Every structure is written in structure tokens, then in C-alpha cells.
Amino acid sequence: MTESTPNSFRNQPDERGHFGDYGGRYVAETLMPLVLDLEREYRAAQADPEFQREFDDLLEHYVGRPSPLYFAERLTEALGGAQVWFKRDELNHTGAHKINNCIGQILLAIRMGKTRIIAETGAGQHGVATATVCARFGLPCVIYMGAEDVRRQSPNVFRMKLLGAEVVPVTSGRGTLKDAMNEGLRDWVANVHDTFYIIGTAAGPHPYPELVRDFQSVIGKEARAQMQDRIGRRPDLLVAAIGGGSNALGLFHPFLDDPDVKMLGVEAAGHGLDGDEHAASLLGGFPGVLHGNKTYLLQDEDGQITEGHSISAGLDYPGIGPEHAWLKDTGRVEYTAITDEEALEAFQLLCRTEGIIPALEPSHAIAAVAKRAKDMPKDSVILANLCGRGDKDIFTVAERLGVEI
Amino acid sequence: MNEPDPMTTSNRLSSAFAKNHPALVCFVTAGDGDTAANLDALVEGGADVIELGMPFTDPMADGPAIQKANIRSLGAGTTTADVLRIATEFRARHPDVPLVLMGYANPMIRRGPEWFASAAKDAGVDGVICVDLAPEEDADLGPALRARGLDLIYLSTPTTDDERLPAVLRGCGGFLYYVSVAGITGKQSALVADIAKNVSRIKRQTDLPVAVGFGVRTPDQAAAIAQVADGVVVGSALVELVGDHGADAPARLRELTAGLAKAVHSAARAPRKEEKA
Numbered sequence: 244m245t246e247s248t249p250n251s252f253r254n255q256p257d258e259r260g261h262f263g264d265y266g267g268r269y270v271a272e273t274l275m276p277l278v279l280d281l282e283r284e285y286r287a288a289q290a291d292p293e294f295q296r297e298f299d300d301l302l303e304h305y306v307g308r309p310s311p312l313y314f315a316e317r318l319t320e321a322l323g324g325a326q327v328w329f330k331r332d333e334l335n336h337t338g339a340h341k342i343n344n345c346i347g348q349i350l351l352a353i354r355m356g357k358t359r360i361i362a363e364t365g366a367g368q369h370g371v372a373t374a375t376v377c378a379r380f381g382l383p384c385v386i387y388m389g390a391e392d393v394r395r396q397s398p399n400v401f402r403m404k405l406l407g408a409e410v411v412p413v414t415s416g417r418g419t420l421k422d423a424m425n426e427g428l429r430d431w432v433a434n435v436h437d438t439f440y441i442i443g444t445a446a447g448p449h450p451y452p453e454l455v456r457d458f459q460s461v462i463g464k465e466a467r468a469q470m471q472d473r474i475g476r477r478p479d480l481l482v483a484a485i486g487g488g489s490n491a492l493g494l495f496h497p498f499l500d501d502p503d504v505k506m507l508g509v510e511a512a513g514h515g516l517d518g519d520e521h522a523a524s525l526l527g528g529f530p531g532v533l534h535g536n537k538t539y540l541l542q543d544e545d546g547q548i549t550e551g552h553s554i555s556a557g558l559d560y561p562g563i564g565p566e567h568a569w570l571k572d573t574g575r576v577e578y579t580a581i582t583d584e585e586a587l588e589a590f591q592l593l594c595r596t597e598g599i600i601p602a603l604e605p606s607h608a609i610a611a612v613a614k615r616a617k618d619m620p621k622d623s624v625i626l627a628n629l630c631g632r633g634d635k636d637i638f639t640v641a642e643r644l645g646v647e648i
Numbered sequence: 649m650n651e652p653d654p655m656t657t658s659n660r661l662s663s664a665f666a667k668n669h670p671a672l673v674c675f676v677t678a679g680d681g682d683t684a685a686n687l688d689a690l691v692e693g694g695a696d697v698i699e700l701g702m703p704f705t706d707p708m709a710d711g712p713a714i715q716k717a718n719i720r721s722l723g724a725g726t727t728t729a730d731v732l733r734i735a736t737e738f739r740a741r742h743p744d745v746p747l748v749l750m751g752y753a754n755p756m757i758r759r760g761p762e763w764f765a766s767a768a769k770d771a772g773v774d775g776v777i778c779v780d781l782a783p784e785e786d787a788d789l790g791p792a793l794r795a796r797g798l799d800l801i802y803l804s805t806p807t808t809d810d811e812r813l814p815a816v817l818r819g820c821g822g823f824l825y826y827v828s829v830a831g832i833t834g835k836q837s838a839l840v841a842d843i844a845k846n847v848s849r850i851k852r853q854t855d856l857p858v859a860v861g862f863g864v865r866t867p868d869q870a871a872a873i874a875q876v877a878d879g880v881v882v883g884s885a886l887v888e889l890v891g892d893h894g895a896d897a898p899a900r901l902r903e904l905t906a907g908l909a910k911a912v913h914s915a916a917r918a919p920r921k922e923e924k925a
Contacts, residue, residue: 267785268785269780269781269782269785270780270782271708271779271803272802272805272808272827273805273806273807273830274807275784275807276808415712424708433830433832435807435830532757532781532788534708535780537785537788542754545728545755545758546755547704547722548705548706548754
């Protein structure tokens, strides 16, 4: 690491929302006053013990936190190296880590007096989590979802509708997650007076990357205390999958200043990093500006955004949270990528060794764990975030395995 | 700090706003149809300032009309080099008509701000509007443009209050683009009374000309706005003609622009001094 490495990795972003060269606020002027309001309100909420109390209470009694810390004994045996532990965020209400952030943001929306919620969703997990908190607090909810994703993820579309949300299929552009986000921003700019946009990952204009990270940091805070409890020390390596990067930041952030803890972020390599069919913004992209922040993006030489590909719809986004861009450049976190095939193998491995059907997103993390564990001593400890359960993915997996269900 | 440095303000842009009538500002997307013919039609119809849209895959501040124009242009294979060539050729044909590039940050900064500012300068461009570059991120584009005498034109909206306005005006040159509705391009229209109130509010803080856009489609609307502003911007209505009429678009563009120009140029403006009192 260079001389300019700060004393702490946990004091980002700066007051203008920059993580080194990344982050910032790149939005249409109509949204700027609102984004500045949100920052003021978030600072007030941070200083308000009642806000924290309500957040903690909902996480405990509604989401089901703390999530367990689990030693995967048979997976460890099968891999024959480091001990593998999982943070079980797939056991949360709605089946993924997404709900942690949605609880925090809807409490902010209510504080700001907003009466209408919008969100974008890709595979539908963030849409379901948003629809869930909107039902819980009785606020109308509009979810933007690419028309192609609506077709592929019909069970989640039905879930959102059951929860009272309006699901708007987005046909502009190519009808994928980034187009859904564009449409969400268009709605927001036209309805700034009453609408709150619940962004699903640690990206977007400042303060979203910071506040999403903070709400998700409950994962790492719990894990740090649970590890201390169970084995009396910190893990040697943290591993998490990365689409926008919120589950990884949630796990990593509380450990960033522990020099003995290494960290590995796992991007989706799709059909391989040597072609165009991947979603690895950090390993295969370049810095640029999209959706309110500067970060690594999949783009061509003219700055046109290219489509990501991954077997996992939750990783299929051409950008990444700006804090990851900074953590990559500083070298504090290592980033790697896992192909569709490797993720599918890891998915099946976890099913058979542990009786846990993981989502395809953490299957990427599990595949990376499998590669690393072998070469680590048996007394070393890997902690991976099992950020979602795989019920939603069984149709995709069946299709890839050539099984008709 | 609110006044643009006279040395860095484009002469073509300031001349366009120094005429004895309000300015008509016309937008089309580069690479959508026969752009050279479309631009010539706008000038022949009486446009005072040309905005040339740089296509982007993710035009998140634009409504359906300009979104489709972006898709048509990129689908036809338009590159940044093509946009710059269109600008260069326009400048050769029309040495005196101000030309502004309008688009999103990523295509503008892809090769670095210095590269973009130099290329735009060489192409004869007078100013740049970057929809998603908040004044807070001015460093990404502003210094490189201003150092070459190009204006970075900022947008102000109904949500930009008096407290925030100085931040928007600080780096702004050429003119201020007042977005009359909180929304995306081409959708709904604002009340002229609201526009008048906001324009005079802005003029209390700056001597820059104020051009008003978003939702202006007809000569009647343009005439009403021209009475309370220094310029009127029309985009989506023109871009729709390009999409609907293909090779016949230039004739239609000339016709609509002529009607708009007549309406805007004959509008009697309220005395400027009183607005600033």
C-alpha cells in the first residue's frame, strides 16, 4: 500500500460524498436539493437514539436478527483446508440481506414526510423487500422492473403484487436492471415533492452509498461479535459476492481496520472475463459516471454503457458501489471473479454438503471460498456471507442442468 | 463570482442573446436521421442557438421522444467521433450560429475532460450542457472547458431555491438553462406565471441570459414564454418530427422552427432592468 493510505479505511466518504476519486453526486439538478435534504435528514437520524432504537427493534422482531453464524463442517471437510463459516443472512425475512437496507430507508422516508415509495429491481429481491416494508408501514409502492426480468422472474412479480406493490415493466432501453433504474430516476424527478427512492445497493448519488453501507453493516458488526464469542478471534478471510456490492460492504466495513483480516470480493465472470459476457465492473470495466455516482462501469471506448451478463440476475448490473472502486484502488480488498459454471457447481456443493440451497449470488462467493480454502491451513478461518436463499433460483438452475420441473 | 468572465464567454452565444428579440434554441440528437440536413433546416427556419444532443445509452433525464432518438442514433452506430464531425461540418457551413453540445457526463469524460474540451473546441463548439453533472462536480468538466473559452451551461429547476442558486451560477457561462418543470424532457408544461416568477427570481442573482425549456412544443407556448425569458428551448417536438418523418424531416423541421421563431422573435419582453430591481 502507498504512503497516501489513510489511517482508517472506515472514515469514507468525505463531506462531498467522495470515496477517493469515486462516488459524488451526479444527478439532474431537479434531484440535487432532494439529495441534499436526504443527507441532512440522515445526519439527524444518525444522531437520534430513537431512530436507532426503532431500526434495531424492527431488525430483531421483524427481520429476525441477529442472523446465525454457522460453521459449515461438512463443506470444510469436503474442501480439506480452512474452516468455512457462514453468516446466515439468507434466513432473514424475505430471504436475503436486502431487507436490512429497506428497513433503514423507509424509516428515513417517513422522517422526511414522504408518502410514496419507488424502487428498481432486477431479479426481484430488492423489489420484494421494498414491497414488504411498504406493506408493513402502509405506504404506496411502485417497483420498476425490466420487462425481460418481469418475464423471467414471475414468482417475485407475484410476490410484490401480493404485498400490494404496483410493478411497472420497463421496456425502454433493453428492459434490464439499468433501464429499470433509469425509469426509477425519471419517476423520482417528476415526483420529488412526495416520493422517496429506496435504492437497493450501495450506489447512486451521495449519501446513498454511505447510508446503504451503514444499514447493511449490521451484518459485519454481528459477525465480528459472534466470531469473538465462538472462537475468540477474528476470521482470516472474509468473502462475499458483489453485484452493486451492499452485502459485501455490510460484512467488510466493520473489519476494514483489522489488518489481520483479509477480504475477497467476488464478481460475476459470466461466460468468462476474456469475452463481453460478464458482469465484472471492477475487473473488466473502467471508471465513469452512471446513476448518480462515479465508479467502475462496463462501457465501450465512447462511454456507452454495455450490458452485464451473469447467470445470477442479482449480479447482472454494469456498475458497482463507489466504495468498492476505492477499496480496489487502495488494495485493501482483493477482487476476483467466478464464472456461471463455477457458481452452479458451488450451488450444488452447498446443497449436498450442508443442506442449504443458496441463491446464485452467494454461490459465487462459495465458489471462491472453495478455491481458496484448499490452500489455507486447517486452523485458518474463512467467513463468507450467505446473503440470500436459492428458492428464487431453482428454475434457472433446473434449466441450466437440463431438468424440466 | 456570479458574473461570467467576459474573456471566457463565447462571442457567438452572447451575440445570440444580445439581439433585440428573445432567442429560439433548438435541439436535435446527433446521428438521428440526416443530422446535417436537420441542423440546416433549424437554421433556415430561424433558430438562434443550436443544441446538438450527444447520444447516450442511459438518458435518464429524458422522456420517451428523446430516449427513442438516442436509441435510433446509437442503433445507427453513432460514435463520439461522428458527433464531433457533425459539429465540425456544421461550423464550416454556419460560421456565426452558436452551437452547444448537450448530453450526459460519461461520454464526455470517457477520454478525460481535457480531451473532450479540446475536441469540442476544435469542432467549433461554443458551449456544453451536461445533464447529470451537478455543480458540485464541476471539476470534472468545468475547468477544462472554461480554460478553452467554452461555456459550461448549468441548469436551474423549480427545486433550485434562492439559497442554492449561487452554487448553480458559480461555474455557469453563456446562458442559464431554466428547466420549467420538475420532470423529464417533453412531458408536461409549466404555467407561464410560474415561469415568469422563477425567471425574475433567477435574474435577481445573475446577468446571464435565461433560456427556458422542457415541455415547450407549440408557437403559442413559445410566444408566451418568450415574453418572460431571454430564450426558449424546444427539443422533444423537433426530435419527434425526425423520428416520424425520416428523409422528409428537414422540411417539417423548417416549418415548425419557422413558426416557433416567428412567435419567439416577435414577443415583447418585459423591461429587463425592472426584473433585476
